[in-house]
Amino acid sequence: MRTRDFGRTGLRVSERGFGAWAIGGASFGAVPAEQALDALARAEALGCNFVDTAAVYGESEALLGRFLPGRRDRWIVASKYSGQPQGLTALVHEQLRRLNTDRIDFYQLHWAPRGKDEALFDELDALKRAGKLRFVGVSLRSAGDIDHVLARPGIDGLQICVSLLDPDPLLARLALLRARGVGVIARSVLKGGFLTGKYDAAARFTDPADQRRGWEPARIRMLAQQARAFDFLAASAGSLHAAAIAYPLSFPEVSTVILSCKSVEQVEANLGGAPPAALAPALLERIAQVQRQLGVSPASSGVRLWRRLKARIGLA
Numbered sequence: 001m002r003t004r005d006f007g008r009t010g011l012r013v014s015e016r017g018f019g020a021w022a023i024g025g026a027s028f029g030a031v032p033a034e035q036a037l038d039a040l041a042r043a044e045a046l047g048c049n050f051v052d053t054a055a056v057y058g059e060s061e062a063l064l065g066r067f068l069p070g071r072r073d074r075w076i077v078a079s080k081y082s083g084q085p086q087g088l089t090a091l092v093h094e095q096l097r098r099l100n101t102d103r104i105d106f107y108q109l110h111w112a113p114r115g116k117d118e119a120l121f122d123e124l125d126a127l128k129r130a131g132k133l134r135f136v137g138v139s140l141r142s143a144g145d146i147d148h149v150l151a152r153p154g155i156d157g158l159q160i161c162v163s164l165l166d167p168d169p170l171l172a173r174l175a176l177l178r179a180r181g182v183g184v185i186a187r188s189v190l191k192g193g194f195l196t197g198k199y200d201a202a203a204r205f206t207d208p209a210d211q212r213r214g215w216e217p218a219r220i221r222m223l224a225q226q227a228r229a230f231d232f233l234a235a236s237a238g239s240l241h242a243a244a245i246a247y248p249l250s251f252p253e254v255s256t257v258i259l260s261c262k263s264v265e266q267v268e269a270n271l272g273g274a275p276p277a278a279l280a281p282a283l284l285e286r287i288a289q290v291q292r293q294l295g296v297s298p299a300s301s302g303v304r305l306w307r308r309l310k311a312r313i314g315l316a
């Protein structure tokens, strides 16, 4: 497993990280604890050293609290505050207990705070000075969020969606991210599983513990069709799944991609094998063309606007 700098923190993170939401068992189907612990151990054996969790990911933090003793120094642990009513500082203390650790390596606000919520940044600073949090940042959504958050000093890293179907906001803010030298965690790299090629337009999610339950058939149809537009990548990357992982890692501004892993099999598929090779510039150009055609690129807001308008006036 290759490692990359996490911004200017001095941390070296594995370029493929363990997304620990699914092992929490509350959002992508139930996961037995032993299966989750085996998955984490296999990830470690494959050289993964970065795990992303949150207090809202079911049993995820508690499982890490069982897993980490005896191997704490081998892992860089990221977690989040999602606006819990007890407040940020009280939650961090609970999380430290749950995670069985004395510090969290990278701590994120789960949204880009505005207005009075911006006082949370001072609270993060205080927790950092106290040594409870080593580095801090924000998990956010849009290019505007990136501008807003990076207007402040003291931000060590960001977490954003980056996939073949979500080139924005990364591409829209590459220069700023580079100039600020923040760590960048890419999430939703597999777009809910659609970029593995395992779902077609007829897919349905019925498990009551699956957060995708109730997704509109129209949304599933659209995601399946959009994912197929990248089938051509299989020839060079080996599979759509491999290309989906290689895409964010083709940008040096990205520090790590966090991949959803809830079993040893998924760990092997996502974190095992040869390190993903960066996609060639000509291939990235072709991807950008497809993204423009699909209306998902930063440059295609006009296309998106036209589609929304068409849908509204019943032409879609």
Ligand SMILES: NC(=O)c1ccc[n+]([C@@H]2O[C@H](COP(=O)([O-])OP(=O)(O)OC[C@H]3O[C@@H](n4cnc5c(N)ncnc54)[C@H](OP(=O)(O)O)[C@@H]3O)[C@@H](O)[C@H]2O)c1
Pocket (backbone or CB within 6 Å): 018, 019, 020, 021, 022, 028, 052, 053, 110, 139, 140, 159, 187, 188, 189, 190, 191, 192, 193, 194, 196, 198, 258, 259, 260, 261, 262, 265, 266, 269, 270
């Ligand atoms: N900050 C935030 O707001 C936020 C939001 C979402 C996620 N995250 C983080 O990002 C991590 C990744 O989650 P995500 O939602 O971004 O995931 P994702 O890349 O969009 O994909 C997750 C889905 O991919 C499927 N999958 C995973 N590995 C696969 C494989 N090898 N073959 C076939 N299917 C596979 C899983 O299917 P199954 O259901 O079959 O397992 C899962 O449903 C999370 O664990 C969490 O740490 C953060």
